[in-house]
Amino acid sequence: MTAAHQVYYHPSGQSFCRARFAEQLRQLTPPGRPVLLLCIGSDRSTGDSLGPLIGYKLQKQAPEGLFILGTLDRPVHAVNLPEALDSLPGLCQDPFIIAIDASLGRENHIGYITLSNSSLQPGLGIGKSLPNVGHISITGIVGSLEGEGMSQLQTASLGLVMNLADCIASGILKAFWGQPHFTALWSDKPQWPQKWWKRVPVPGFPSERQACRK
Known part of the structure; x- marks a missing residue:
């Protein structure tokens, strides 16, 4: 039987309860499997940089068995998401x-x-059609649905996003x-092969990073 859809809301900043968030996340994560954090977004838009910022913060602190895909150096975004999933x-x-x-x-x-x-379905708030990704999901609300989506992302407060x-x-x-199914060791995680990435122009974002095979 499919579990009923649940969404937990947590305030950020000083009101954020890390213990409650962590406990809920553990309850949603099955033991015995590697966990991959798919941090989606682009560093070319303030609001959309949330995912890569989280990946950047975690890439050298994650315990063994926790993998990270999507950082400031190697973002996963609308252009390269399908290939990254493959x-x-x-x-x-x-x-x-x-x-x-x-x-x-x-x-x-x-x-x-x-x-x-x-x-979650990336890009839904700005009218993009991308495949649903993740077994579970985490989002940070950076702007209002009442405004124009792309503008909301581009004008989001950097302080809010960092928080x-x-x-x-x-x-x-x-x-x-x-946790029992993770090894409490500091380690460098596997990296995408260097040849998998190069800079190419993307319409609307001349300096955007796009993943492609040489």
Whole structure:
């Protein structure tokens, strides 16, 4: 039987309860499987940089068994997402995927973090059609659905985005650090092969990073 859709809302900043977020995240994550954090977004837009910022913060702190895809240096975004998903078997086998992305929401929910037991659809708030990703998902609400989506992402407060990234990263570390099915060791995670990446122009974002095979 499919579990009912659940979404937990967490305020960021000083009101953020890391222990409660971590406990809920542990309850949604099955033991015994590698966990992959799919941090979606682009460093060319302030609001959309939430995912890569979280990946950047976690890439050298994650315990063994926790894999990270999507950082400031190597973002996973609308252009390269399908290819990145196709390449997951080369990073780890049968991972439990936690999708992380910026989102838009109600005006009174800006600055909140959501934790859901279902996947997310990247780009939905700005009218893009991308496949659903993740077994579960985490989002940071950086702008309002009432405005124009792309403008909301581009004009989001950097302070707000950094605050959300700090809270989410710290909550993830608390959830998985020292857990029985993870080894509490500092280690460098597998990297995408260098040849898999090169800079190419993308319409609307001349300096955007796009993944492609040489």
